[in-house]
Amino acid sequence: MTNDRPPSDLSPADQRIIDTLVDAGFDIGAIESPSPDDRRRVEAVTSLFELLEDYPVEDGNDTLVHATLARIDRQENDRSARMTFANATLEGGPRRRLRLPDFISVAAVILIGASVVWPLATHMRQRAIQMGCDSNLRTVGMAMGQYYDDYRAVPTVRTGLFEAWMPGAKNALNLNPLMDYDYCDPSHLRCPGHEGLFGDSYSYQFQTAGRQPIWSGVRITVLLGDLNPLIDAVRANQFIRALSASINHGGRGQNVLSSDGSTTWLVQPVVGSRDNIWLPDGVDLPGGIRVNTLRPGDKLTDQWDVFLAH
């Protein structure tokens, strides 16, 4: 709203006459007893206003009326269409029965989507577990290095006490000093791929009195790895396959920690010259073997033989 009340450039007398005319609806006869001067002024002002009637205008015709009504109808139709669309969007619109082709189409889309996404998600999950396991082993490797610096030996509780195949034998207990003396956290000795809250996650080089692996020695050997799948099978008198992969990673392979602190992902449980890391020297076979071919007395004959047990 503009305040345009500058000093008017119309004479006060003209202003008064204009106000009178507007009040009278430009009906000169309605003005009461004007003075002669006012009468002349009224005529002058009225003549000026009457000029406006010479502005050329044409009357509207019926077409204008009909066009206006048609425009209103269009407006209403557009508004109805918008309302219908909005209702359909908000309320789901008129319900239609789901037909078999609709169901098949939706199911196909879901299956295709799942078939693409599921393997990818599974692979990413497995990869994350594998990386987590590798990280754990590296941490345990550092802990072993520190332990070795302090004691000149890898962690051992008692050698020769445990028989790998005997039920209740716990070679993994030899790892306890790492946790007992705070070289590493118990969580680092737990593979993220190992199901269940309790139980051994990793298998440790079988400790015997006859051999003590040297940390960072001249010869590098495997000291720790994912859970040996054969130990529990032998203890339960089940059929075993010598090249079975650890259950920690769904049978795809296993991580192992070497005595130089490095880690390796093995697709097959074999290192060096066909040394099966799940079995002691002398019973390493490339194919399947029977449990009864192993005896509780089987021990390492080669001090460098890798045999991970728990």
Added chain:
Amino acid sequence: MVAILACNLASPGLSSRLSDTIPTRIMPDRSISVDDRTDELLLDDYVHGDREAFTVLIGRYRNPLLHFLIRFLGSRATAEDVFQETFVQVHLSAETFDVTRRFKPWLFTIGANKARDYHRKHGREPTVSLSAPMSREQEGRPFVDLLEADLPSPSAPILDAERSRIVKTVVESLPYHLREILLLSYFQRLSYNQIAETLEIPLGTVKSRLHTAVAAFAKAWKASMVQEGRTQS
């Protein structure tokens, strides 16, 4: 004139507006020809489903509103477009109309707003370029006195078509806000209060703006006639 029926109103808004005066809906009296009904009654009938009433209402203002818009906008085609927009707006706002008030100022309020919208979007504000020395001094300030302005008489010997052309030029030389108030006051015979309501400006502003418009129109008319006289000579 009207039949008062104790029934539910179709329009809740209308119901609340009427509740202070009469408790029931004013139904159209079919004994009165649709052409004889007031504007307000026609709009009320339309709100309650009488399409013919709206057709009559549009026809009734076909010329007054169209002429106002033609003079205001300077183009018949544009005026017809704005005319339609105006009645579309009337249609959309019909239920909000206060039936105790007059329809005509409301209609011209909508029409003037639509015309101003059009100017804002498409138009350029004209400036008064036609001017003629016709002032006298009062308190050191020049002003127009129509009795002493020696304006060319409207009845001067000039062809009607020529006069129409000049008037059109003069009107279109006025700024929109002056043109608008000049047309509303003279052609629509709106009172100052009604103009203030229509243009949504204070009453004092309406008066001073009309005075300014008359002075500007007088100066432009005189200048045009002088110019025409020179060109004709």
